Amino acid sequence: MKNILITGGLGFIGSHLSEALVKSNNVYVIDNLSKRVHPYKSFVYKPRKIKFIESNINNSSLLKELLPKIDIIYHFASHQDHLKDYSKFIENNVKSASLIFEILNDLKSKRLKQFILASSQSVYGNGYVKLNNKNYEATRILKNLKNKIWYAIDEKEKYIRHKETDILKPINIYGLSKQFQEDIVKQCARDLDINYTILRYSIVQGARQSFFNSYSGLCRNLITSYIKEESPIIFEDGNSIRDFINIKDVTKANCLILNNKKAYNEIFNIGGGKGHKLLSFNEIVKKELNTKINPIVNRYFRINDPRYTVSNINKMNKYFKWKPMNDINLSIKQYIDWVYKHKRFLKLSKNSLGTMVRQGSVIDCN
Numbered sequence: 020m021k022n023i024l025i026t027g028g029l030g031f032i033g034s035h036l037s038e039a040l041v042k043s044n045n046v047y048v049i050d051n052l053s054k055r056v057h058p059y060k061s062f063v064y065k066p067r068k069i070k071f072i073e074s075n076i077n078n079s080s081l082l083k084e085l086l087p088k089i090d091i092i093y094h095f096a097s098h099q100d101h102l103k104d105y106s107k108f109i110e111n112n113v114k115s116a117s118l119i120f121e122i123l124n125d126l127k128s129k130r131l132k133q134f135i136l137a138s139s140q141s142v143y144g145n146g147y148v149k150l151n152n153k154n155y156e157a158t159r160i161l162k163n164l165k166n167k168i169w170y171a172i173d174e175k176e177k178y179i180r181h182k183e184t185d186i187l188k189p190i191n192i193y194g195l196s197k198q199f200q201e202d203i204v205k206q207c208a209r210d211l212d213i214n215y216t217i218l219r220y221s222i223v224q225g226a227r228q229s230f231f232n233s234y235s236g237l238c239r240n241l242i243t244s245y246i247k248e249e250s251p252i253i254f255e256d257g258n259s260i261r262d263f264i265n266i267k268d269v270t271k272a273n274c275l276i277l278n279n280k281k282a283y284n285e286i287f288n289i290g291g292g293k294g295h296k297l298l299s300f301n302e303i304v305k306k307e308l309n310t311k312i313n314p315i316v317n318r319y320f321r322i323n324d325p326r327y328t329v330s331n332i333n334k335m336n337k338y339f340k341w342k343p344m345n346d347i348n349l350s351i352k353q354y355i356d357w358v359y360k361h362k363r364f365l366k367l368s369k370n371s372l373g374t375m376v377r378q379g380s381v382i383d384c385n
């Protein structure tokens with residue numbers, strides 16, 4: 020039985036993992052129930068038997084008290100948003116990782132075996148496309164986007180899946196903060212002789228994903244809008260390509276790497292492995308909800324958004340025989356079921372489009 024700390028352990032991914040791990044470990048969770056994700060405490064899902072401490076992760080005295088007894092850390096607490104609150108990304112994502120290692124460094128006895136970081140495919144930024152057998156960076160310019168030219172190089176370009184060995188070129192503050200986190204973890208873990216494992220998730224889906232945080236993405240946006248009988252916004256022309264992974268597969272991956280030497284000092288992509296057009300995803304949701312409402316397409320775009328983002332998951336498969344077992348249809352069904360169970364909270368969720376347009380992170384092309 021190990022003592023495991025999950026920071027942000029009452030969030031979407033953390034609550035599933037803490038529930039799985041508490042069956043055979045002591046699980047400590049530090050979570051500050053951040054307002055953006057959990058505006059209503061009565062709605063928070065808290066797995067039974069975990070040892071929950073409500074606190075900001077940047078709490079030195081708490082970390083000094085807790086870390087001496089911890090064997091493994093999953094660092095999930097993170098600020099995720101499309102708004103331009105830059106300093107919050109640094110405070111929550113970069114400072115937190117640094118502080119944990121600073122305190123680990125001062126401990127008399129070294130107990131921690133593995134530090135696991137939840138990173139993101141957003142560290143890859145625009146990635147690359149293939150055209151006429153040549154690879155190009157899929158960089159796009161704002162002027163083109165404002166004129167509704169959505170491709171990077173040419174309409175015939177094909178996306179290339181991100182590999183763990185790609186050079187990281189994040190294009191937004193969240194991705195940048197994840198890259199900093201990764202660098203801090205690698206550097207400090209080496210200095211302190213602690214094993215690290217970094218998992219770069221694609222878009223994770225399933226029950227308990229906050230329907231209050233605008234960062235929660237396409238699945239939440241479509242499903243909550245259609246249930247409220249509103250037209251959801253699909254950015255650009257709906258032909259952007261994304262890679263989705265079910266929460267159960269993510270939990271499995273997190274359990275496989277736990278205390279596993281093969282995962283020490285390694286980085287793995289954890290994704291669905293194949294790309295889906297946003298419009299195709301929307302069709303599945305519409306069919307599932309049996310709605311005739313249409314989305315608003317080809318009007319808004321998000322600045323600093325890649326056109327394509329799909330991760331290559333061969334490495335995780337090669338090392339652990341892990342592969343996604345739950346397809347997007349199932350993720351959509353699971354999310355719908357969960358939203359219906361909590362429908363009374365749905366009316367409290369607000370559309371954040373206006374704020375994003377005002378702050379300039381979403382552009383209205385009309």
Ligand SMILES: NC(=O)c1ccc[n+]([C@@H]2O[C@H](COP(=O)([O-])OP(=O)(O)OC[C@H]3O[C@@H](n4cnc5c(N)ncnc54)[C@H](O)[C@@H]3O)[C@@H](O)[C@H]2O)c1
Pocket residue numbers: 026027028029030031032033049050051052053056057074075076077094095096097098099111115137138139140219220221222223224228229232
């Ligand atoms: N969900 C995804 O699709 C996805 C994709 C890529 C990476 N990730 C990463 O995975 C991790 C977990 O994501 P999630 O989807 O579960 O997010 P989430 O927002 O549902 O959960 C994050 C939790 O961290 C807590 N938290 C935030 N700041 C904190 C702080 N300063 N101190 C203590 N607690 C704090 C929040 O209250 C929340 O419960 C994050 O690091 C995220 O960047 C998630």
